[in-house]
Amino acid sequence: MKSLESWGRYPRVEQHTRPLVWRTDSLPRPDGTVLPHGLGRSYGDSCLNEGGTLLLTSGLDRLISFDAGTGVVRCEAGVTLDTLLRLAAPRGWFLPVTPGTKFVTVGGAIANDVHGKNHHRGGTFGRYVRRFELLRSDGSRRVCAPDENPDWYGATIGGLGLTGLVTWAEVQLKPISNPYVLQETVPFENLDGFLDVARASEADYEFTMAWVDCLAVGKNVGRGLLYRGNFAPPQFDGLPLKKSHLSHGSGLAVPMDMPAFCLNRLSVSAFNWLYYHRQNGKPKQRLTHYDPFFYPLDAIYGWNRIYGKRGFLQFQCVVPYSTARDALREILERSSRGGLPSFLSVLKTFGDIPSPGWMSFPRQGVTLAMDFANRGEKTWRLVEELDRLTREAGGAVYPAKDARMSPESFAAYFPRRAEFSGYIDPAFSSSFWRRVNPVTLPFSLESERGPTASQPQSLLAIR
Amino acid sequence: MKKVLVLGATSAIAQATVRLLAARGASLYLVGRNAANLDSVAKDAATRGAAKVEQRAVDLNDFAAHEPLVDAAYAALGGLDGVVLAHGVLGDQAEAQKSWEATEVVLRTNFLSAVSLLTVLANRFEAQKAGTLVVISSVAGDRGRQSNYVYGASKGALNVFLQGLRNRLAKSNVAVVTVKPGFVDTPMTAHLPKNKLFASPDKVARGLLSAADGRKNEVYVPGIWALIMLIIRTIPEAMFKRMKL
Helix, strand or coil, rough: CCEEECCCCEEEEEEEEECCCCCCCCCCCCCCEEEECCCCCCCCCCCCCCEEEEHHHHCCCCCCECCCCCCEEEEECCHHHHHHHHHHHHHHHHECCCCCCCCCCCCHHHHHCCCCCCCCHHCCCCHHEEEEEEEECCCCCCECCCCEEEEHHHHCCCCCCCEEECCCEEEEECCCCCEEEEEEEECCCCHHHHHHHHHHHHHHEEEEEEEEECCCHHHHCCCCCEEEECCCCHHHCCCCCHHHHHCCCCCCCCCHHHCHCCCHHHHHHHHHHHHHHHHCCCCEEEEEEHHHHHHHHHEECCCCHHCCCCCEEEEEEEECHHHEEEHHHHHHHHHHHHCCCCCCCCEECCCCCCCCCCCCCCCEEEEEEEECCCCCHHHHHHHHHHHHHHHHHHHHHHHHHHCCCCCCHHHHHHHHHHHHHCCCCEEEEHHHHHHCCCCCCCCCCCCCCCCCCCCCCCHHHHH | CCEEHHHEECHHHHHHHHHHHHHHCEEEEEECCCCCHHHHHHHHHHHCCEEEEEEEEECCCCCHHHHHHHHHHHHHCCCCCCECCCEEECCCCHHHCCCCHHHHHHHHHHHHHHHHHHHHHHHHHHHCCCCCCECCHHEEEEEEEECHHHHHHHHHHHHHHHHHHHHHHHHHCCEEEEEEEEECHHHCCCCCCCCCCCCCCCCCCCHHHHHHHHHCCCEEECCCCHHHHHHHHHHHHHCCCCCCC
């Protein structure tokens, strides 16, 4: 048994691990359940399997083919988005949709149907997955595509790794003329300001997202900076690449767990004030390489350690436009009043492009992501409260960033849950899935729990 | 190394090396036992930019196949200027102590098959007066220890053979590079508990290629193992034989 944590560093659970090596190998059949695990960048427990086994996919990292003419790449599921970018970007292709970190695997991107700054234009990652192979614990292998095993295709995209192991996938990339992004930063004074500038930007900008000062209060609630951009046109081809643009991160790293006092209301508040005011309230334009534009946090290796050993809770919700103004104001005010600083809070609009995935999180509306240092009961109550507000607003919470939503919330957010359940591989399960579906399992969990398994700290945590 | 024969190409260190060579645009002739796995490695190399990738599934313990294999590699790539010999087995020390058969498999695979292949290859490289022979050995060959002396003996014998070969081929401008990795996190060591001394195959591959580029003689990868093995080799035998290593 190994003690493993996800990116949010909460929860920390005991489980076995089995490395996968070849895509033609059959699945290992340990006692108990298994769950594919890539780079563990999910924040909560959707990438953990307490008492069971994680199938480590990092060994399935081979490329299979790349057609520089059509931009179709086929690779094993453990290949990282970083690897795909290194392969494709110099040849004029880019990921059609990318999350805020490139250190996720293709399998993980499918399982969580990740989204990026271009959801209003491009929808989710799953839309560009042309086909993949799904290996089930009964030994069957299915090629899944929109027109081949479409039900398995729909269940697996956004299916949290529960329908079986994706061994390889084929992704349609999109053409770019150079690796640069023309970026504009526009300040907005409050939530209304965000909604206005975000909606107005959608027509002309492929990429939009906003940093929000989650500690601002009163008339400033929801103030922040909107980043919008497009890939630069061909005339920028001649620009030389800086070395830092092509290397792993910037060499900056968080060397150790930071003591909790470094991150408090005062320090985050001061940082936010400075960050917001550094450009004097005026829009600013600049040309930037795709790396800092899409992956600013990847430059700080191990940034999750700034929250210390107890980790943090991520909260990302989406609420429909009809209720967005009121619900988001309430959520922002509560988290601000709650006095628990979120290091990075992000607002973004989702468009109406549907995903092929039944369990996909993104849906039309406004999404807000926040992270809260885990200070126990107090934090749990706050996030639980934000969850309730989301539910009442007809929204949803993102499983990839969750460690605590209730079974009731999950059922409300994912109406196709019952249909999806029929496609779960009987040998597959996750801590997340058991938490949001407290029903009889095919395997006895009690017998698999090690004596050192962590006990929930409070009633809130028992979920 | 532009035209490289990789023996044992499906091993973790070889795969990582193949990737680096492919990214440099080298032409590769990949040899491994399992055809399906070899095909995965070949496609990966081709996608990553190798100028040419050929493959052949062979059991390298069939010594009669060695000469035709080298012929085929020369024909496929239009010559060879590099060899990475990476095949090998760890074996099971406890099994080997009980049976000669288990011992023989380790010696045949790690030592005899390497000697057979290098005999053919060294003669070709000596004649063409160019080339680099890179052989993956192990720190285990530096001193016999009760926990894995059969594996260690196969690698130790290999090291001495390579020393002699290096001595013989120096005048012919052929480099013989002995690479001695320490613990590497690979399927070969999947059953062992990991500690901080375990290096990734990629790190070892980068060390291997820089040694090959520099036409080094013997290198430890990662370098820390030079110090560790210096200490291990220096312990007097009278004391060493009573230690549990």
